[in-house]
Amino acid sequence: MNHAKTFILLAALAALFVGIGYLIGGVTGMVIALGLAAALNLFSYWNADKIVMRMYRAQPVDEHHPNAVVRAYVADVLAMAEAAGLPRPVVAIIPNDQPNAFATGRNPENAAVCATSGLLDLLTRDEVRGVMAHELAHVKNRDTLTMTVTATVAGAISALANFALFFGGDRERPGGLIGTLALMLLAPLAAGLVQMAISRAREYEADRVGADIAGDPHALASALQKIEAHARRIHNPVAERNPASGQLFIINPLAGKGADSLFSTHPATGNRVKALMALATSTGARPRRAEMFAAPVSGTTVPATPTRAPARGPWG
Numbered sequence: 282m283n284h285a286k287t288f289i290l291l292a293a294l295a296a297l298f299v300g301i302g303y304l305i306g307g308v309t310g311m312v313i314a315l316g317l318a319a320a321l322n323l324f325s326y327w328n329a330d331k332i333v334m335r336m337y338r339a340q341p342v343d344e345h346h347p348n349a350v351v352r353a354y355v356a357d358v359l360a361m362a363e364a365a366g367l368p369r370p371v372v373a374i375i376p377n378d379q380p381n382a383f384a385t386g387r388n389p390e391n392a393a394v395c396a397t398s399g400l401l402d403l404l405t406r407d408e409v410r411g412v413m414a415h416e417l418a419h420v421k422n423r424d425t426l427t428m429t430v431t432a433t434v435a436g437a438i439s440a441l442a443n444f445a446l447f448f449g450g451d452r453e454r455p456g457g458l459i460g461t462l463a464l465m466l467l468a469p470l471a472a473g474l475v476q477m478a479i480s481r482a483r484e485y486e487a488d489r490v491g492a493d494i495a496g497d498p499h500a501l502a503s504a505l506q507k508i509e510a511h512a513r514r515i516h517n518p519v520a521e522r523n524p525a526s527g528q529l530f531i532i533n534p535l536a537g538k539g540a541d542s543l544f545s546t547h548p549a550t551g552n553r554v555k556a557l558m559a560l561a562t563s564t565g566a567r568p569r570r571a572e573m574f575a576a577p578v579s580g581t582t583v584p585a586t587p588t589r590a591p592a593r594g595p596w597g
Contacts, residue, residue, distance in 0.1 A: 293475055330371070330386040330393045333526060337519055339373040339395045350401055357406070358394060358413050365421055365494045370394050379515040380404065380508045383529035384416035385425065392420040403511060404504050407569055411501030412508070415491030415531055422490060424483045428528075431479050438472040480528055480546040488553055489560060498561040499568040502554045508532045509550045 333339075342351050344359075355372045362370055370386070371393035380400040386392035394416045401409060419425070492498035509532050520527050520534035527535050528546040560566075 327387055330391060333383075333385045333529065334373060334393060334395065336523060336526065337375045337377070337395070339375050339393070341371055341373045341393075343372070353406060354396065354401060354409060354413075357410050358417070361410065361414050361494050362417055365417055367417060367421055368392070370417070370420065374398055374401070377517060377519070378402075379517045379534060380511050381517070381530045381532060381534055382412050382416055383531065384419040385529060386420065387425060388423065389420050394420070399511070399515065400508070403507055405500075407495075407497060407500040408504035408507070411491065411495045411497055412504045412531055414495035415487050415501060417494055418487040418490035419483070421494075422483070422486060424487065427483060428480065431476050439469045477546050481548045484531075484548050485553065485556060488557055492557055492560055492566075496566070497569055498557040498564070498566055502557040502561075505532065505550050505553055505557075 342355055344352055344355050346352050346355065351374065354374075358372050359369060362368070368390050370384075370389075373393055373395040375381075375395050375397045377397040378399040379397055380403045382394070382396040382400055384392060384394045394413055396409065396413065400412065404412070488501060492501050495501065512532050512534060517534040520530070524535060527533055532550065533545070533547045
């Protein structure tokens with residue numbers, strides 16, 4: 282159902298681009314706008330993993346890390362990736378107190394999954410597995426590609442609106458100047474709404490596939506509730522400076538809302554939990570006993586990278 286919804290929304294976005302593009306700029310304007318948007322988004326798509334990981338100071342880790350918690354985290358991610366038939370991803374930690382996680386990379390062969398230090402501090406081992414299975418589901422579903430296509434078309438519509446602003450559009454079209462102004466204002470808004478709806482659909486689908494990868498819908502549901510409760514209280518300065526990156530995370534790092542708002546890139550956590558509980562009921566999955574990490578995180582010191590001052594917290 283979520284795949285079908287995504288396809289329908291992408292078709293609607295394409296139709297919106299064709300209709301608005303023809304009204305504002307004609308065929309020539311459509312081609313120019315699509316070319317500009319495609320060039321920008323394809324560059325971001327190809328370099329997304331490097332850009333985002335550098336932005337959040339993500340530190341790749343492996344099975345030989347001195348911290349037992351980190352070793353368990355890496356082992357679980359790699360085991361789930363193998364079970365899901367995915368290539369070995371880069372596994373990283375973001376030195377940030379806010380519990381959260383995201384996946385990036387242009388395809389499964391160039392994927393990276395990242396968890397914040399706050400996530401490993403807060404959740405049980407099973408809950409961390411549930412969260413990272415969700416991120417692996419994004420990799421498996423190639424959601425980065427889907428959202429790049431979406432961003433390209435939405436960006437092209439915004440470019441057409443800018444053409445209308447600077448060049449006046451085609452005033453001989455129906456509606457004349459007033460119609461052009463209306464399209465200039467409403468077109469980017471409509472495109473943004475469709476783009477956010479696609480993002481929400483992909484989150485629901487990643488929850489479903491991630492619950493299957495981890496084999497425990499209850500753990501992901503519990504993790505989502507904990508992450509949202511703490512994300513509301515703990516600021517993520519990097520995300521606040523770069524709000525466009527917020528859609529990458531499993532929970533909006535900026536602010537949470539109680540309903541699936543038209544202007545939200547993430548579904549309401551309550552709705553996601555209900556869907557996961559329904560999935561657990563339909564598959565007969567039962568909650569597991571909470572499994573804690575093998576070693577406590579608090580008070581554990583990880584050597585800092587020699588070229589950089591130690592970051593705040595136990596991760597170095």
